Amino acid sequence: MSETEKTEFEPKIVAYVCNWCTYLGADLAGTNRLEYPSNVRIVRLPCTGRIDFNLIIKAFEMGADMVVVSGCHPGDCHYTAGNYHARRRWTLFRDLLETMGIDLNRIHFAWISAAEGKKFAEFITEITDTARQLGPYRAYREICE
């Protein structure tokens, strides 16, 4: 391996996904032998409605360069309405982060169902590219030093 390759920036991405859709979507991507970047660390949670905003902050505190939140499409929630509640919450939370000056390009939301293994792989590939372009998220890391 050459010297430049060794020092190349590899983003850390934390994905909070729901157990019933996106996690199975990721699973399907695996069983279909679809390749997606290994930069993503998947954290499985029961439902998008369970994903506390403190988890997102925690991820940034621990040095994540990007955070992904993904769950069932509207109408498909295993618990009927968890994703609807989450959607409202994220609308407000994004506006709060914007006021705080936190880069919204660092947080991505998606609906990925259990059948969308391809979408999962493509989505992760796409945001990993974005994360590479954006570079390390120094702004929040400086806060945590």
Place this chain on the structure above:
Amino acid sequence: MIEELRQSCRKLLEDGTVNVVIAYGQSDPEGPVYPIFVTKPDDADKIVWNRQCYANLTTYLTRKEIKALGKSAILVKGCDARSLVVLEQESQVDRATVYVIGLACDGVGEPDLAGKCRVCEVHMPRAVDVTIGTAAEEQHDSQERYAAVEEFMKKSPEERMAFWKQEFERCVRCYACRGVCPLCYCNQCIVDKNRPVVIDTSASLKGNFAWNITRAFHLAGRCVGCGECTRVCPAGIDLRLLNASLARSAEENFNYRAGMDPETPPVIGTYNAEDKENFIQ
């Protein structure tokens, strides 16, 4: 007005309608106004009402010491009445056990009006049992309501981040903002939980960011803008700016304003299948 107020409070205590009146008191006319809890009819003369009456007294209604006293009467300004509505919506206050005395208010603050009063739209409190006094007609200028937020949002994200860094650097984590807030009534606050530690408890920038984001977001779609957090902050952090940005978001996205109408379901805890989702891929 003050005599009328004292009279009605005395009467409520005398005939046993309530056991305690939560009101404003002042021992020295030049000194500060503080909350008083009147339990004897003769003490009703200690109640004051002037432009120093900033405090939102509804914060005491959820305290177990006050609940233990039984039926209570409370003085509310227009803004405080809004937080009472939210408390009732969230089943924290049983309205049947509280006698609400509304105070017509032209704004508090001396010599200058408090910031919140300049854009006040509730001079006459709503959903009260009785209103005392009269107030000038309020101006309904929805443009003005979030002027401070809009001005702040003109800055670049980097500038905004730098601003909050500067602000939160001063935070000493005294939690006065939490203590004074009528809507921060959790028995155990998330910041006090240590298994696992969710928010760093030291007054470091890291912990201060996490805490202030959490405090603001736990009030999303609930904060009525009484401004008490900002008033009590010993570090002078402009917490109202964060609250206002969330209030603006709730109004823009969900056409919801906390505490304005008891019949409107709260924005968090309900949903609409048609809610916007243009940020979701």
